Amino acid sequence: MSAPRPQDPNARAGWVDWLERRINLSEIFSFLTHFGFVITPVDTSRPVREVMRELAETPVPKYASGPRVLGLLTAILFALEAVTGVLLAYYYKPTPEAAFESTRTIVRDLPAGWFLHQMHAWGAWLLAAVVVIRLLRLFWDGLYRAPRELLWWTAVAMVWLVLQLDFTGRLLTWDAHSYWATVRGMEVVFALPIAGPILAFLLGGRVVNDDVLIRFYALHVMVLPTLYAACVYFTFATLRRVGLSPTPEGRPEATTTFRSHLYTMLMLTVGLFGVLVTLATVVPFRFLSAADPYVTPGGVRPPWYMLAPYAVFQWLPVPHWISGLVLLALAFGVLLLPLFLRGDGSPASRRRIRLAGVVVLAVWIAMSAAGALLERR
Amino acid sequence: MTTTRRPSALWRPGAGRGGAVASGLVPPPALTALALALLLLPALAALALAQPGNPTPAVSGSAPKSPASGRCGVCHPAERVQFEKSQHAEEDVRCTSCHGGDDRSLEVAIAHGAGFKGRPARKDIPALCASCHSSESRMRAYNLPVDQFALYQTSGHGRRLARGDTRVAVCSDCHGAHDILPPKDPASRTFIPNIPKTCGACHGDSALMGPRGRPDVLRQYLGSVHARELYDRSNLRAPTCVSCHGVHGAAPPTIGDVDKVCGQCHTAERRYFMAGAHHPATNGKRGPECASCHEAHTVEAAQPDRLASSCGQCHAKDPKTLALGRRIWTDYRSAADEVEKAAALTAQAEAVPLQTDDYRARIEEARTYLREALPAAHAVEEDVVAAFTTRARSVGHEVQSEIYGKLGHLRQRKFVLILFWFYLLLTLFVLKRYRDQGARKA
Numbered sequence: 001m002s003a004p005r006p007q008d009p010n011a012r013a014g015w016v017d018w019l020e021r022r023i024n025l026s027e028i029f030s031f032l033t034h035f036g037f038v039i040t041p042v043d044t045s046r047p048v049r050e051v052m053r054e055l056a057e058t059p060v061p062k063y064a065s066g067p068r069v070l071g072l073l074t075a076i077l078f079a080l081e082a083v084t085g086v087l088l089a090y091y092y093k094p095t096p097e098a099a100f101e102s103t104r105t106i107v108r109d110l111p112a113g114w115f116l117h118q119m120h121a122w123g124a125w126l127l128a129a130v131v132v133i134r135l136l137r138l139f140w141d142g143l144y145r146a147p148r149e150l151l152w153w154t155a156v157a158m159v160w161l162v163l164q165l166d167f168t169g170r171l172l173t174w175d176a177h178s179y180w181a182t183v184r185g186m187e188v189v190f191a192l193p194i195a196g197p198i199l200a201f202l203l204g205g206r207v208v209n210d211d212v213l214i215r216f217y218a219l220h221v222m223v224l225p226t227l228y229a230a231c232v233y234f235t236f237a238t239l240r241r242v243g244l245s246p247t248p249e250g251r252p253e254a255t256t257t258f259r260s261h262l263y264t265m266l267m268l269t270v271g272l273f274g275v276l277v278t279l280a281t282v283v284p285f286r287f288l289s290a291a292d293p294y295v296t297p298g299g300v301r302p303p304w305y306m307l308a309p310y311a312v313f314q315w316l317p318v319p320h321w322i323s324g325l326v327l328l329a330l331a332f333g334v335l336l337l338p339l340f341l342r343g344d345g346s347p348a349s350r351r352r353i354r355l356a357g358v359v360v361l362a363v364w365i366a367m368s369a370a371g372a373l374l375e376r377r
Numbered sequence: 378m379t380t381t382r383r384p385s386a387l388w389r390p391g392a393g394r395g396g397a398v399a400s401g402l403v404p405p406p407a408l409t410a411l412a413l414a415l416l417l418l419p420a421l422a423a424l425a426l427a428q429p430g431n432p433t434p435a436v437s438g439s440a441p442k443s444p445a446s447g448r449c450g451v452c453h454p455a456e457r458v459q460f461e462k463s464q465h466a467e468e469d470v471r472c473t474s475c476h477g478g479d480d481r482s483l484e485v486a487i488a489h490g491a492g493f494k495g496r497p498a499r500k501d502i503p504a505l506c507a508s509c510h511s512s513e514s515r516m517r518a519y520n521l522p523v524d525q526f527a528l529y530q531t532s533g534h535g536r537r538l539a540r541g542d543t544r545v546a547v548c549s550d551c552h553g554a555h556d557i558l559p560p561k562d563p564a565s566r567t568f569i570p571n572i573p574k575t576c577g578a579c580h581g582d583s584a585l586m587g588p589r590g591r592p593d594v595l596r597q598y599l600g601s602v603h604a605r606e607l608y609d610r611s612n613l614r615a616p617t618c619v620s621c622h623g624v625h626g627a628a629p630p631t632i633g634d635v636d637k638v639c640g641q642c643h644t645a646e647r648r649y650f651m652a653g654a655h656h657p658a659t660n661g662k663r664g665p666e667c668a669s670c671h672e673a674h675t676v677e678a679a680q681p682d683r684l685a686s687s688c689g690q691c692h693a694k695d696p697k698t699l700a701l702g703r704r705i706w707t708d709y710r711s712a713a714d715e716v717e718k719a720a721a722l723t724a725q726a727e728a729v730p731l732q733t734d735d736y737r738a739r740i741e742e743a744r745t746y747l748r749e750a751l752p753a754a755h756a757v758e759e760d761v762v763a764a765f766t767t768r769a770r771s772v773g774h775e776v777q778s779e780i781y782g783k784l785g786h787l788r789q790r791k792f793v794l795i796l797f798w799f800y801l802l803l804t805l806f807v808l809k810r811y812r813d814q815g816a817r818k819a
Contacts, residue, residue, distance in 0.1 A: 104730060108729075108730045108731065108732060109732070114729075256816070257815060257816065259815045260813075260816050263809075263811055263815070266808055267808045267809065270801060270804055270805055270808065271801075271805065273801075274797070274798060274801040277794070277797060278794060278798075281790050281791060281794050282791060282794070286728045287727070287728050287730040288728070289727075
């Protein structure tokens with residue numbers, strides 16, 4: 001660590017220098033950059049002002065625009081979810097007796113509580129959409145091929161985590177639909193041949209009760225977000241090694257300064273915030289009645305990402321353990337895509353793979369539509 | 378002792394085989410067998426007791442009772458089976474109590490000998506039963522009333538029997554002959570849900586009732602709101618035949634008494650009816666009764682729309698009275714609509730969610746007014762009904778306007794959103810300026 005230099009004419013003897021003499025600020029800054037602020041390594045032996053000034057003028061490739069922005073959105077939306085989630089956790093009580101009441105207190109009685117609740121719900125909706133669209137984009141551009149397998153796996157893991165965050169978060173409100181959607185989902189999970197009993201043990205039994213609720217809560221606020229943050233780190237760690245996704249052929253890489261990149265990111269955050277506020281105000285999620293373990297309401301459907309398997313299993317009444325296995329196989333199948341779809345890199349093989357992807361996606365969308373319209377048997 | 382011997386006998390051959398294999402390491406075979414036998418003892422003892430051949434030990438101290446049917450059952454097994462299950466058998470009433478004779482003998486000449494009455498004639502049955510059931514000293518121990526026979530003689534059944542018509546109900550038709558059970562027993566003919574069927578055995582038999590010019594009232598009753606309450610909702614307090622006609626003194630309510638009978642349960646309706654223009658005390662002549670609009674046996678659930686149609690049954694030629702009924706109906710309908718609109722708005726507010734506990738309570742209050750308006754309509758006076766409908770309507774209005782106010786407050790959020798976007802775009806513009814400035818400098 002270099003000594004502070006009070007003789008430097010540019011340095012002001014302010015709180016930064018006061019701190020700089022006591023802790024290595026560049027080191028902290030460097031740590032933060034690992035989560036995506038900057039993709040160049042930081043020299044931690046120099047004072048933070050100098051590092052940042054130099055960094056601000058460093059040319060960086062534009063990655064806050066075009067399809068690359070999707071990766072950035074997964075991080076920004078997650079940060080918004082974390083902030084609103086923490087504020088919600090101040091008032092939420094994870095017991096079956098108090099869960100619904102405390103949620104209603106937040107939404108109905110707290111000033112701006114409805115706003116936090118709706119922001120969190122819409123943020124989750126957008127985050128799920130963004131991670132899925134990002135996965136589709138990575139597939140479309142063949143970004144699962146060497147050397148980007150880790151990027152793909154991380155992206156798949158992020159989809160898993162977001163869907164599980166959504167699944168666990170849904171139960172927390174303990175309203176009629178979330179409760180029964182969870183009961184139905186857990187039936188499939190617990191029926192898995194070997195994993196089922198283990199999961200039943202880890203999630204607190206086969207009956208959706210207070211044990212399950214507190215475990216879902218712990219998963220939702222601690223375990224899964226931590227894993228997701230680790231995934232964000234991994235994403236940028238791979239990017240630092242293998243580089244950003246290549247630009248389309250024949251187009252040169254546009255560069256910008258790090259300062260303007262930061263501004264772009266700030267604008268993106270503000271814009272996203274505006275979109276969320278608009279959605280939360282104009283199309284708020286309906287507030288439902290409390291869960292009753294003895295009354296199943298009509299019209300309970302799984303969330304949008306599970307509508308396709310829901311439609312299939314409604315048509316084909318197979319045992320739960322088979323449907324669970326099929327879903328598990330699908331999830332792992334997507335993960336292992338780089339091993340199956342290598343191709344020879346020629347435009348022809350790439351077209352074939354893309355076509356297959358489009359067909360699978362079209363079938364999935366059609367089945368989802370069927371699931372949304374299907375009358376429950 | 379037999380049980381202890383049995384397992385060791387069972388295990389003896391096994392013990393011998395074990396002895397051939399065993400050296401010094403295992404305990405002596407006889408000991409092993411004994412230990413095993415001791416371990417298995419409880420299980421085997423249980424098994425032995427459960428075997429059907431084993432005689433079950435008699436309960437000590439109670440001498441075997443001779444059956445209440447005595448030896449009659451030897452020749453009359455079907456009657457014996459019915460009788461042994463009945464309440465009378467429990468209380469030591471014997472065959473001979475009603476039929477006479479001697480139940481200790483198997484000789485027909487002796488059994489059907491001195492004092493033998495055989496099958497009692499229908500006309501004699503009420504008096505026969507009354508020989509015990511009218512005796513205060515005999516019935517006191519059971520806390521049973523003793524006036525059934527006296528009541529029966531006042532009933533339609535009893536009066537016809539006195540005139541020599543034996544095709545009427547006597548005690549045994551409703552209570553059974555040999556298999557009499559207390560009315561609290563669900564198998565009893567007189568258990569509340571079984572009463573319509575018991576009366577309907579005759580009154581639902583058109584072959585029996587047709588010649589007498591009586592309708593099939595069982596069928597009529599089964600279609601009524603009273604029967605639905607009794608059977609569909611298992612409400613044992615719902616009225617059956619006996620609730621209106623009486624039990625042993627069964628007779629149709631006389632003209633002028635109908636409102637008293639119905640009024641036993643429908644107290645509010647009767648109160649308004651008595652105060653209204655239809656009651657004889659008010660208009661001095663015989664007016665309509667409950668059954669005139671509601672029918673006697675096919676009583677339907679409250680149908681407010683009857684207000685618009687029922688009047689025409691008598692007042693078809695009186696447009697003024699017809700219009701009165703229609704006005705009461707319209708008034709009630711509009712108040713009910715207001716309350717339902719308020720309830721729908723409350724549900725809408727709940728989904729936002731807004732605090733609605735207070736509104737729910739007030740809507741319940743309004744519904745109570747509406748419920749009171751229906752009995753009040755029996756006074757056939759506009760003002761009496763309007764006293765309730767006006768209150769219900771005003772509560773409905775209040776709740777609606779308050780919820781509209783709060784929902785309107787929500788709409789303001791959307792106007793604030795426009796302001797919010799103005800500032801947001803301004804922020805974006807400023808950020809863009811900073812970015813572009815930095816880029817130019819670079």
